[in-house]
Amino acid sequence: MTTLGLAPVFLIIVPLTAAFLAVVAPWPRVLVIGAVPLMLALTVALVMSVWRDGPISIAIGGWQAPLGIELAAGGLAASFLATTTVVMTIIVLVALPAFGNRHGETRTGWAFWPLAFMMWAALNAVFLSGDLFNIYVAIEFLTLATLALVALEGKAGTIEAAMRYAIFALFGSLAYLLGVVLLYAAHGTLDLDLLAAATKGDSASLVGAALITAGLAAKTALFPFHAWLPPAHAGAPAPASAMLSALVPKASFFVLVQFWFVVMPEAAGPLFVQLIGVLGAAAILYGSLLAIRQTRLKRLIAYSTVAQIGYLFLVFPLAGGDSAAQPWSAGAWTGAMLQAIAHALAKGAMFLAAGLVVEAAGHDRLSAVHGLARTMPITAFTFALSSVTLMGLPPSGGFVAKYLMLTSAFASGQIVWALVILTGGLLAAAYLFRVLAPTFLRSAKARADIGAVRQALPLTLAATSILLGLLSAQPFEFLQIGRPQAATGGLQ
Amino acid sequence: MTVALPLLILATALVPCVLTFFLPEHRIKLRNGLNLGGALVKLGLVVFLLVEVARGRVYDASLELAPGLVLLLRIDALALLFVTLSTMLWLLTTIYAIAYFDGRPNLSRFFGFFSLCVFSTTGIAFSGTLLTFFLFYELLTLATWPLVVHKGNAASIRAGRRYLTYTMLGSAVLFAGIIWLESLTGPAAFTEPPDLSAIDPWVLRAIFVLLVGGLGVKAALIGLHGWLPAAMVAPAPVSALLHAVAVVKAGAFGIVRVVYDVFGIGLVDAIGMTLPLALVASATIFYGSLRALAQTEVKRLLAYSTVSQVSYIVLGAALLSPFGTIGGLIHLVHQGLMKITLFFCAGIFDERAGVHAIRELDGMGPKMPVTSVAFSIGALGMIGLPPLAGFVSKWYLGIGALDAGQGWVVVVLAGSSLLNAAYFLPVLYRIWFREAGTNAKNAARERPIALIAPPLVTAAAALGAGLFAAFAYSPLGWATLIVERQYTP
Numbered sequence: 001m002t003t004l005g006l007a008p009v010f011l012i013i014v015p016l017t018a019a020f021l022a023v024v025a026p027w028p029r030v031l032v033i034g035a036v037p038l039m040l041a042l043t044v045a046l047v048m049s050v051w052r053d054g055p056i057s058i059a060i061g062g063w064q065a066p067l068g069i070e071l072a073a074g075g076l077a078a079s080f081l082a083t084t085t086v087v088m089t090i091i092v093l094v095a096l097p098a099f100g101n102r103h104g105e106t107r108t109g110w111a112f113w114p115l116a117f118m119m120w121a122a123l124n125a126v127f128l129s130g131d132l133f134n135i136y137v138a139i140e141f142l143t144l145a146t147l148a149l150v151a152l153e154g155k156a157g158t159i160e161a162a163m164r165y166a167i168f169a170l171f172g173s174l175a176y177l178l179g180v181v182l183l184y185a186a187h188g189t190l191d192l193d194l195l196a197a198a199t200k201g202d203s204a205s206l207v208g209a210a211l212i213t214a215g216l217a218a219k220t221a222l223f224p225f226h227a228w229l230p231p232a233h234a235g236a237p238a239p240a241s242a243m244l245s246a247l248v249p250k251a252s253f254f255v256l257v258q259f260w261f262v263v264m265p266e267a268a269g270p271l272f273v274q275l276i277g278v279l280g281a282a283a284i285l286y287g288s289l290l291a292i293r294q295t296r297l298k299r300l301i302a303y304s305t306v307a308q309i310g311y312l313f314l315v316f317p318l319a320g321g322d323s324a325a326q327p328w329s330a331g332a333w334t335g336a337m338l339q340a341i342a343h344a345l346a347k348g349a350m351f352l353a354a355g356l357v358v359e360a361a362g363h364d365r366l367s368a369v370h371g372l373a374r375t376m377p378i379t380a381f382t383f384a385l386s387s388v389t390l391m392g393l394p395p396s397g398g399f400v401a402k403y404l405m406l407t408s409a410f411a412s413g414q415i416v417w418a419l420v421i422l423t424g425g426l427l428a429a430a431y432l433f434r435v436l437a438p439t440f441l442r443s444a445k446a447r448a449d450i451g452a453v454r455q456a457l458p459l460t461l462a463a464t465s466i467l468l469g470l471l472s473a474q475p476f477e478f479l480q481i482g483r484p485q486a487a488t489g490g491l492q
Numbered sequence: 493m494t495v496a497l498p499l500l501i502l503a504t505a506l507v508p509c510v511l512t513f514f515l516p517e518h519r520i521k522l523r524n525g526l527n528l529g530g531a532l533v534k535l536g537l538v539v540f541l542l543v544e545v546a547r548g549r550v551y552d553a554s555l556e557l558a559p560g561l562v563l564l565l566r567i568d569a570l571a572l573l574f575v576t577l578s579t580m581l582w583l584l585t586t587i588y589a590i591a592y593f594d595g596r597p598n599l600s601r602f603f604g605f606f607s608l609c610v611f612s613t614t615g616i617a618f619s620g621t622l623l624t625f626f627l628f629y630e631l632l633t634l635a636t637w638p639l640v641v642h643k644g645n646a647a648s649i650r651a652g653r654r655y656l657t658y659t660m661l662g663s664a665v666l667f668a669g670i671i672w673l674e675s676l677t678g679p680a681a682f683t684e685p686p687d688l689s690a691i692d693p694w695v696l697r698a699i700f701v702l703l704v705g706g707l708g709v710k711a712a713l714i715g716l717h718g719w720l721p722a723a724m725v726a727p728a729p730v731s732a733l734l735h736a737v738a739v740v741k742a743g744a745f746g747i748v749r750v751v752y753d754v755f756g757i758g759l760v761d762a763i764g765m766t767l768p769l770a771l772v773a774s775a776t777i778f779y780g781s782l783r784a785l786a787q788t789e790v791k792r793l794l795a796y797s798t799v800s801q802v803s804y805i806v807l808g809a810a811l812l813s814p815f816g817t818i819g820g821l822i823h824l825v826h827q828g829l830m831k832i833t834l835f836f837c838a839g840i841f842d843e844r845a846g847v848h849a850i851r852e853l854d855g856m857g858p859k860m861p862v863t864s865v866a867f868s869i870g871a872l873g874m875i876g877l878p879p880l881a882g883f884v885s886k887w888y889l890g891i892g893a894l895d896a897g898q899g900w901v902v903v904v905l906a907g908s909s910l911l912n913a914a915y916f917l918p919v920l921y922r923i924w925f926r927e928a929g930t931n932a933k934n935a936a937r938e939r940p941i942a943l944i945a946p947p948l949v950t951a952a953a954a955l956g957a958g959l960f961a962a963f964a965y966s967p968l969g970w971a972t973l974i975v976e977r978q979y980t981p
Contacts, residue, residue, distance in 0.1 A: 331558075331559070338558075371644075373598075377601070388634065393630050393634065394626065394627035394630050394631070395557075395563075395627055395631075400557055400558050400561060403558070403561060403623075403671070404558055404561075406667075406668075406671045407560070407674060410671050410672050410675035418668065418671070422664045422667065422668055423664075425664060426660055426661065426664055429656065429660050433653070433656060437649050437652060437653065440638065440644050440649065440652075441644050441649065442643075442644035442645065469557065471557075472557045472561070473556050473557055473558065473559075476557075476558045476559065
């Protein structure tokens with residue numbers, strides 16, 4: 001096996017090593033310069049390999065499943081992983097000036113880097129794991145890193161937010177682990193593909209599936225388990241918020257999708273998929289309405305995450321259960337995945353931009369953005385572009401995603417979901433223009449200087465989220481690689 | 493070449509747009525050069541295209557996004573009608589805006605978004621599918637908003653919110669209609685209208701109402717027009733090009749496309765939607781004029797006049813007769829020429845004499861003769877006085893109405909002309925026959941030439957479009973070409 005063929009292994013090992021090194025040798029600048037190009041190269045290698053030769057799977061140490069550890073990646077895993085690489089790269093580059101100063105060594109500056117790299121490793125591990133227990137381990141790592149990052153500022157409010165997150169996350173972990181145990185007891189394996197062959201809708205599997213779903217839903221902050229998300233995401237330092245909002249929920253969502261579309265597609269009954277759909281719709285509406293009422297910038301963005309995550313769960317009624325065999329399911333499924341990717345890019349950009357605004361203004365009340373179009377035009381533009389994606393306006397990635405989901409909703413006669421998606425877009429416009437409109441106000445206050453390069457970095461993320469829409473043909477095709485239900489090419 | 497040309501024309505607006513955003517505020521010459529250069533190159537390309545398309549050539553370029561989501565740019569005669577208008581007026585408005593804004597702040601941002609609007613308008617004209625149309629239509633919404641709030645005070649932010657509320661809701665409705673249609677038939681390209689015969693007529697009616705209702709917001713149909721008078725807080729060049737021409741025409745143009753190239757006028761008539769559409773258009777024509785009568789501010793009077801006049805285009809589209817269609821299409825151009833003249837002049841009156849209210853125009857004629865003459869030509873054209881452009885539009889609409897067996901429309905046309913006269917003639921009376929008021933006495937000289945020339949050119953064009961209507965490249969000649977191709981496939 002060539003070194004390039006081992007790219008998945010190194011995609012986990014490299015950030016993990018960086019995390020350890022960051023503890024013993026706290027030179028973030030060196031680590032970032034060393035790790036980031038390597039991660040970019042490995043990601044390109046992985047994506048090219050999946051694009052050329054289809055899904056890959058590697059049995060570590062030569063031990064085959066169910067005994068050994070298996071790493072696997074199809075189009076979905078590779079594209080989530082690539083999104084992570086892009087977003088993390090920008091995040092660590094923006095974070096360097098703020099957390100990279102060795103002379104002003106502080107607790108936050110010291111703790112940030114190991115946690116950030118650990119999170120990167122854990123995310124990649126979730127996307128590449130081929131069995132439910134490895135996924136559990138990876139998700140636990142992710143939870144730990146998240147918990148520490150939320151509490152990083154060390155203020156009373158953030159500690160409380162971290163505690164609240166810990167309660168939800170622990171419940172989630174327990175439920176998930178219990179589900180895994182039930183499945184293992186019933187079928188003697190945790191490998192995703194072997195389980196898919198083994199489960200036949202028996203009651204142990206169903207209870208296990210329910211527990212796993214509840215656990216993962218809590219970690220993804222699906223309504224009504226969302227209560228931990230806004231304080232946690234708003235309280236963390238901006239680069240950490242960007243990771244938490246853009247990437248972390250996608251990991252547990254990814255596992256949910258793997259579970260329900262690969263392992264147990266036949267178990268998704270009509271009642272179940274509609275229930276998940278209702279929760280998703282509630283998240284969209286409730287999250288958006290609360291976002292409209294926020295008076296703080298980062299809180300508003302955090303509630304927007306609650307709403308945007310809701311769209312992802314509409315994949316269940318639109319492409320899951322009985323819909324899976326229908327021609328429209330490919331569009332709905334791919335639309336939801338594109339939404340996850342577009343949201344990751346746009347929300348990463350938006351939180352990073354918000355961080356710069358807070359840094360310049362010294363506070364995160366909404367008035368911090370007054371006159372931004374004149375004082376920090378690049379950052380104002382970043383807000384505008386990422387808002388376009390979040391509102392689902394053309395030609396962004398969010399637009400293509402919503403177009404695909406809407407067409408499926410209409411084609412399958414599930415008009416309710418279509419109305420929810422359209423209303424969600426309007427509500428998103430309502431809360432996002434609360435940020436965008438005051439940027440044009442004349443009454444700008446004096447503010448600290450933020451370099452143009454640091455402002456431009458989030459802009460590249462926002463621009464990528466727009467390009468994802470303009471160039472969505474290849475991502476669409478790529479996402480189909482290794483997808484169990486053969487793509488029928490959307491609606492023709 | 494056939495692929496490159498649509499992209500090239502779009503680039504003439506997009507390249508200045510992107511570059512202007514990055515220009516420092518003090519690079520005035522470079523900025524003006526970029527914008528004027530883009531407009532001139534575009535004008536050249538459009539003239540070339542007019543000749544080629546008249547010979548029967550069609551240009552297209554496409555890009556596939558997700559399956560079923562195809563961006564198609566296509567240049568046909570109807571697209572060119574709209575593009576020629578916007579290109580000419582873009583050039584003139586740029587000249588006007590450079591003089592108007594001379595020395596004011598945030599101009600790189602202004603011209604950047606201004607070019608983006610022109611880019612979107614061109615894209616709207618070139619769109620070959622409903623979704624491509626929607627893409628540029630939304631871009632236009634987003635690109636005009638910063639221009640509405642350009643002044644950056646609380647009033648303009650409020651107006652901007654109103655503008656967005658209306659247009660965003662309209663877009664959502666339009667989008668729902670498009671998706672519903674496409675989920676039944678697949679992508680809707682204008683050249684190959686989808687086969688709608690198998691679909692339940694009630695579903696078709698619902699889709700039609702969604703599409704026209706969504707587009708009707710920008711076309712300022714009655715009840716959906718509330719954003720237009722509010723958006724008048726924008727600077728004069730914005731009101732001139734965007735709210736007299738680009739934005740409202742985008743809506744009207746979309747309705748024409750839906751009626752002729754998505755449903756087909758025959759089917760619209762068969763499902764019984766032509767009469768309701770004509771009624772809504774007529775109601776808007778009357779309503780806009782009645783509201784205009786009650787206005788005391790110049791720009792608001794013009795805004796309500798726009799509400800009324802744009803519906804002539806919709807009315808033309810709703811008449812099942814080639815003459816009616818011609819009448820609607822030429823009014824797209826004629827109304828643009830006349831209304832932009834009026835807005836240019838309103839801007840000059842404001843800039844040079846501080847005029848906002850209509851009564852402040854007293855005795856302005858002798859003081860600012862050039863502007864006043866241009867304004868008068870525009871106003872008389874709106875009333876429909878022969879041989880001005882507005883007369884030709886109304887004449888064809890009238891013939892079309894009789895041809896389609898809708899005699900009542902003639903009454904609407906006559907009544908609306910009376911109303912137009914009722915709100916424009918008092919204004920003209922004030923300008924020419926009243927004693928000079930305070931504003932007229934203190935009026936500055938009419939300069940610079942870059943500010944005064946554009947309304948003169950457009951007024952002359954409005955006159956010429958009426959006088960030389962029989963010429964092949966006149967708006968009438970071109971609209972006849974479009975309709976001949978439409979009715980004889």
